Every structure is written in C-alpha cells, then in structure tokens.
Amino acid sequence: MKFEFPASFVIKSSPPKFNPETKTLTADLLKEKEALNLPFQGAVFGAINETQKIIIHAQFREHKNQTLEEQIATIDLNLSEPAIAVSLETPETIMVGQNFNIIVNYKNNTLSNIEQIALAPTLPNDLAIVSNNAVLKDGFWILENLKPNQSGQIQLIGFLRSKPSSGSIALTLQTFLANGKEKHLQTSLIKYSTVIDNGLNLSANPINDKNYLKPGEETTVEIHYQNKTGQTLKNINFNLNLPTGLTGNTTQSTKKEIVPEETNTVEFKIKLAENFDAGAITSAGLALRPFVSFYMADKPTELLRSFAPTLNIKIASQIKLHAEARYFTAEGDQLGRGPIPPKVGQVTKYWINWFVTTAPNAIKNVTLLGRLPEGVMWTNKTNVAEGEAIKFDTITRSISWQIDKLEETPGNRCPCSGIGFEVAINPEIEDSGKILTLLNQLSIQATDEATGEELKESSPNITTDLIKDDLAKGKGVVQ
Numbered sequence: 001m002k003f004e005f006p007a008s009f010v011i012k013s014s015p016p017k018f019n020p021e022t023k024t025l026t027a028d029l030l031k032e033k034e035a036l037n038l039p040f041q042g043a044v045f046g047a048i049n050e051t052q053k054i055i056i057h058a059q060f061r062e063h064k065n066q067t068l069e070e071q072i073a074t075i076d077l078n079l080s081e082p083a084i085a086v087s088l089e090t091p092e093t094i095m096v097g098q099n100f101n102i103i104v105n106y107k108n109n110t111l112s113n114i115e116q117i118a119l120a121p122t123l124p125n126d127l128a129i130v131s132n133n134a135v136l137k138d139g140f141w142i143l144e145n146l147k148p149n150q151s152g153q154i155q156l157i158g159f160l161r162s163k164p165s166s167g168s169i170a171l172t173l174q175t176f177l178a179n180g181k182e183k184h185l186q187t188s189l190i191k192y193s194t195v196i197d198n199g200l201n202l203s204a205n206p207i208n209d210k211n212y213l214k215p216g217e218e219t220t221v222e223i224h225y226q227n228k229t230g231q232t233l234k235n236i237n238f239n240l241n242l243p244t245g246l247t248g249n250t251t252q253s254t255k256k257e258i259v260p261e262e263t264n265t266v267e268f269k270i271k272l273a274e275n276f277d278a279g280a281i282t283s284a285g286l287a288l289r290p291f292v293s294f295y296m297a298d299k300p301t302e303l304l305r306s307f308a309p310t311l312n313i314k315i316a317s318q319i320k321l322h323a324e325a326r327y328f329t330a331e332g333d334q335l336g337r338g339p340i341p342p343k344v345g346q347v348t349k350y351w352i353n354w355f356v357t358t359a360p361n362a363i364k365n366v367t368l369l370g371r372l373p374e375g376v377m378w379t380n381k382t383n384v385a386e387g388e389a390i391k392f393d394t395i396t397r398s399i400s401w402q403i404d405k406l407e408e409t410p411g412n413r414c415p416c417s418g419i420g421f422e423v424a425i426n427p428e429i430e431d432s433g434k435i436l437t438l439l440n441q442l443s444i445q446a447t448d449e450a451t452g453e454e455l456k457e458s459s460p461n462i463t464t465d466l467i468k469d470d471l472a473k474g475k476g477v478v479q
Contacts, residue, residue, distance in 0.1 A: 119174070168192055363455065364405045370399045435465045
C-alpha cells in the first residue's frame, strides 16, 4: 500500500510496518474476511473550510489467483473547525485621548500541541499604544507551544489621537495556523467602534516671517485651544515632543484649569541645531504633534489627551558642491594622459568631476561655476548626462553648467547628479617644485524648491595634488 498525504500533513504516529520515507506499508498475508487496522495519527495544516485528501493505492494478489490487482481509496479531510478559538473585544464607543482596551481571547481547540499561531491585527492609524502583554513582530502576535485546551488573553491598552472622518474605527483580526514559513488562515474577525471627540479642540502653527528653518534659527510654535467640553478642565499640561534636531521646552504647566468655552494660546520656542544634518530627513520636514493632557472635573482620576493636527516644519535645503580632479578612476582605469608627477615642458591632462548633493529638498535654477587659472588649458572634452552643455568662456576663463532642477539626494550623499570635463597643463621652468591650481572660484547657486530660499555655496580650489585619487595622490609637485 502506498499513501499520498497532503503536503501539509504531519505524521505523528503510524503502524509498525509503515515506511515513513517511501510512505508505503506491506502485509504478507491477509486471511479471508480478516480486517487490517492501520492506525495513523497526525496533524493537517490548512485554511478553514478547505478540503484535503489522503489517497491510498493498494496492490494485492488473491491466494489462488496470481494476477496483480489494484484498488484506490480516498479519504477527505474537511477542515471545518479552526484549530484555535479566538474572540475580539473592543468598546462600542471610544473617546479621543482616553485609554481603552483591546482584548483577544484564544484557546487551543485541538487535542494536540500547536507549535505556533500567528494573529494579525489591523490597528487604527492614529492609535497610540500605552501598554500590551504581547509584542507585535512584523505585524503579528505570535503564540507558541500551546497545549491542548490551553487558553490565554492578549491585552492592549491604547488611545486615539484623533477622530476619523467616518466617525468610527474598524479593528480586524486574522488568525493563522503556522507550519514553517506557511501560514493557513483560520478565522477573520472585525469589530466596529464609534469615536467621539473629548471637546478640547487644538490647533498649532509656527510664528515667524518665513515658513522654514535654517540651522541655528529659532521659531515659536503657537498652540490654540478651545474648551467645548462643557466642564472645567484640571491639571493641564501642554506638550510638544521634539524630533531629533530641534531643542526647546517640551512641557508647560501654565494653566491650573480651563473653564468651559475658554479660548486662548500657549507658545513654545524651538531652535534648530547648528550642526543639523538635513540629509537625515525628507522634504516633508520635521513633524511636530502638540498635545494637551488634562482631567475633567467630574472624573478627576481619568487622564485625557487632545492632539493638534501634525505640524510640519520645513527645513531649508543644504547644498554641497563636491569637486575632485583625477588621473585614475576609483576602479583603477586611467583617465589622465601625460607624466605624473607633471614635468616641465610636457603636457599632463586631468579629469575633473563636479557632483551636487541637496537635502532635504529639491533645488531649481541650478548653476555651477568655476574658473581656469592662467596656464591651465581647456581641452573641450566633457561628460554631461543631464542639463545643459558645459560652457567655457575664453575671455573670462570661466566654466559654467546649468540645469533646471535637481532632485533631493537622500542622506545628502552620492550617488548624485554630476558632470565631468578635462583640463591640461604644460608646466614652465618657474613651476618646478610647485603644486599647481587646476580650477578655482568654484561655487553653486540654486533656489530651494520647497522654501524659495536662494542658496549659494563655494568649494575649495582643485590642484594637481589629487587627494581623492588613491593611485595618484602625492604626485602633484611639478618635476
């Protein structure tokens, strides 16, 4: 007899003559009217309401007839009951800023140990978690090694920061029976809750002459509040959680109480760090979410919170012009021509690269400028992948390149946009023993697309001392 089990069927015990590798069983003799009992125990993994099959191929010969006969039998495994019973509890009504419980009850419905169950909740977008007794990992609560009939509970305490436009939230929970990397759906639950405001309305905006900050600059965030609760509010704390890069006072207990219908403002002064790394954020800027914690007079022990809509403080872009001269590429391919170190009376050619980084915003109307000193020759060899062609003015000896727009570079690091061009020198006798300048007066001008600020930065001169060329550095002195 040969058995075809579903791929997800795990055999836990089998008859003595069963070969688990070949999935076969052999019986030498079966007497007339004798029954052969073949006890198997196992676990089948699959989605609820799924049907899986065990197929049995039997070959045999009757005692007086040597003809080989064959029969096929099928056993249907109807997965009609989930391996684990799960229920979901949430309040019918939730007040914004008030703690509430999400409770998941579970129980192993089987007579066997379950190695792993995965629970996948879909939580509201603006939910803040206060505490929980099971940590979400990659979107799942994982339950391991559940014994037969073992039950338990997952409890999460949280609060909503805002009321959704629909006026309600939906919490869903899917339960999966895990088998290695595969997960088989067991149950899907959904619970709806009505969401109501707590009555303390908040809004916030920065007070300054412009809509952005530069490193070292300060601004004031003004929080407006209006008490529509119909009650006096007690023990009020205004809070402003500051992201990395912003400093300032984060908590103010300036009000002992707020009476019904009271409207007023509270101010927070914040400052952007002098050494702020704009490459660490996106063009959205730095997000602030002011909030107030308070108690109502009729419930003096029940903490409530009100949140203002998220306030994004835009940050002025930081631009950098990265310039280098090379004789060899980083991979060791030769770019330059002629002797290195350079020699009097002989032409040496170098390749110059310009790269631009900008963060956190895109920039527009970009112009890169540089100037060739006397004695440095323009060879008219260039490499431009985007923007306009590189221009060389023979009278002013200036080099310029323009492009309408450059996108932000994450991390303010390359890979980034850039151009390249070749220059040459033919040192004279008085240049002997010197490091020569190949390019000076390097600068970049652009407009910050997000803030409208005019940006300008300069870059050091480029010389025959090729400090960024590992194969050529230290070979810049004219011989």
